[in-house]
Amino acid sequence: MMASPTRVVSVGLLTCAFVLAGCSKATPDPPRAASSSTPVSATSTAAGESGESGESGDGLRGKSGSFTVVPPEGWAEATDKASGVPDVDLVLLSSKKVDAFANNLVVTATKGDPSVLEDELAKGRSQLSAAGRTVSPAPEKAIAGTIAVGFTTSFEQQGIKVVARSYGLHRGGRIYLLTLSSSQADATHAMAEFDELLSTWTWT
DSSP, X not given: OOHHHHHHHHHHHHHHHHHHHHHHHHSOOOHHHHHTTSOOTTOHHHHTTOOSOSSTTSOEEOTTSSEEEOOOTTEEEOGGGGTTXXXXXXXXXXXXXXXXXXXXXXXXXXXXXXXXXXXXXXXXXXXXXXXXXXXXEEEEEEETTEEEEEEEEEEEETTEEEEEEEEEEEETTEEEEEEEEEEGGGHHHHHHHHHHHHTTOEEO
């Protein structure tokens, strides 16, 4: 039974760092319309009492139903733009572009155990490196009390220098993969926004 989650995690990890880079450059970003497509009435613990706005004051729930987050200002839900990513759980997209690239975050969720996560992160690093991408370690992140580990990849796509940070964690029998992609020019700001988002992450 482990073969299936292993395969899914590997595909998901590689697609997140690749597909989203193109999607965020090529598609128009309608934050208000996108965020209103996933009303989250049950996320008041993460988002407070803000029931009117479809923007950053509202919490968004992943498709797995296992967490909620509050996106930074100017970010919105855009899960439909990554429908081809296996087990996509939530996609967030910034309305602002730097070097024609909009920062974005993809979260995938699939069943698996810690050993599968460790193996697949190692395979992901190896495969991306073999594909010509620069791969380097990324500092651990605490996500609502759970430690996520990962790596950074740098590459060029359609003339744009892109940085993707991929993190994985295991909780409650699921493996979660989070990939933050940004232009190299906006990498520091993207990480600050990512940290802001993680500070609102709530397991449900």
